[in-house]
Amino acid sequence: MQPNEIAVTIIVAIFGSTGFWAIVQKVLENKSASRRMILGLGYDRLVHLCRKYIERGYVTLEELEDLEKYLYTPYREMGGNGTAEMLFNEVKALKKHKEE
Numbered sequence: 001m002q003p004n005e006i007a008v009t010i011i012v013a014i015f016g017s018t019g020f021w022a023i024v025q026k027v028l029e030n031k032s033a034s035r036r037m038i039l040g041l042g043y044d045r046l047v048h049l050c051r052k053y054i055e056r057g058y059v060t061l062e063e064l065e066d067l068e069k070y071l072y073t074p075y076r077e078m079g080g081n082g083t084a085e086m087l088f089n090e091v092k093a094l095k096k097h098k099e100e
Contacts, residue, residue: 042075050087
């Protein structure tokens with residue numbers, strides 16, 4: 001057997017094994033769970049801060065910039081839902097106060 005034939009045989013055996021695909025599936029499941037956890041934590045923090053600012057009746061420019069840059073934009077890019085967007089838009093419409 002040629003070295004290339006041996007390499008092809010090994011690759012086919014690896015991709016054909018159920019153990020290999022079980023490992024791939026487990027890795028994908030873990031990433032999915034991690035993604036859902038990050039989305040959940042981002043949602044919780046985003047909603048909490050938005051409600052705090054809305055209840056207070058104003059937001060500082062620094063708070064608004066941080067909320068958008070570190071929470072809202074990444075959350076939206078990960079596929080977050082419309083509830084957080086609705087609350088974020090309410091915060092953007094609040095009166096802006098100077099930094100505290």
